[in-house]
Amino acid sequence: MPRREPRRRGRPEWLYPLRRAAGRPRARLVVFPYAAAGATALRPVLTGLPDEVELLGVALPGRERRFGEPPASGLDGIVDAVAAELAADPSVPTSVFGHCMGAGMALVLAQTHPRLVRGAVVSGRNPPGAPRSTSLDMDDADIIAFLESAGNTAPELLADAFWRDKLLELFRGDAALGEQASQVIGARPLGQDLLVLGGGDDPYVDPSGLSGxxxxxxxxxEVLVLPGDHFFVIDPPNIPVITRALGDLVLDAPASTGGDSGGSPRVGRP
Incomplete structure (x- = not known):
């Protein structure tokens, strides 16, 4: 587990090390968690990156080291707090990565603070205008069905009343954040390079629409479609392919200029 960092001046820290770089980092990757999870859940996908890449997780309230806090309800406050911590060391080239709901949050950071973010990885998320995998009008049964069918929630957690209620609370809060992110992302385009990842059998994200x-x-x-369902991103056979693509983006992404380079997609399968 990453070493727990002290809080500064009594305020919660939003960024924590998933893995420290060997020496002065050449690049930084900031990881946003998917709904009802913590960023640590995505660490297996990332540890194969070169040692000179610093890996930072975003600590959202209500999970992991901030388990006792109520879920966050405002996206702007999260994004601005993360940006403030990144701005303390702006010299390290920074990219962002998120899966599903986390991808939306990562893109909002890239859009609203373009000088801090050079590239973005969008995993398991439809482009604006396409149907979203979750919505605010889902009732408890809908959410449980989603968590069961998505395949990344242990059945024993859903069977336990305490953990089931906790997951429902987190999921509802994260669904609201995801809705807010969709509105921001759809309002205006980005200027950064994108790596878009999708699962060929994802029932919630249409792989044929990712080029959008x-x-x-x-x-x-660049769009990369891999075997698997919604959680293709943590399937062990896919991890080496994803790691190589992440390394290419994180270490080579040019600074965002906001200019028009055409936005032509490069679509591939492993």
Whole structure:
């Protein structure tokens, strides 16, 4: 487990180390968690990156080291707090990564603080205008069905009353954040390079529509479709392929200029 960092001046820290770089980091990757999870859940996908890449997780309230706090309800406050911590060391080239709900939050950070973010990884998320995998009008049964069918929630957690209620609370809060993110992302385009990841059998995200992300950025857009369902991103056979693609983006992404480079997608399968 990453070493727990002290809080500064009594305020919660939003960023924590998933893995420290060897020496001065050459690049930084900031990881946003998916709904009802913590960023640590995505660490297996990332540890194969070169040692010179610093990996930072975003600590959302209500989970992991901030388990006792109520879930956050405002996206702006989260994004601004993360940006403030990144701005303390702006010299390290920074990219962002998120899966599903987390991808939306990562893109909002890239859009609203473009000088801090050079590239973005969008995993398991439809482009704006396409149907979303979750919505605010889902009742408890809908949410439980989603968590069961998505396949990444232990059945024993859903069977336990305490953990089931906790997951429902987190999921509802995160669904609200995801809705807010969709509104921001759809309002104007990005300027960063995008790496878009999708599962070939994802029932919630249409892999054939992922090339639509190219229209959302003036930078380059690479789409990579891998075997698997919604949680293809943590399937062990996919991890080496994802790691190579992440390394290419994180270490080579040019600074965002906001110019128009055409946004042409490069679509591939492993």
């Amino acid at each position: 992300w190219a229209a959302r950025t003036s930078g380059r857009c």
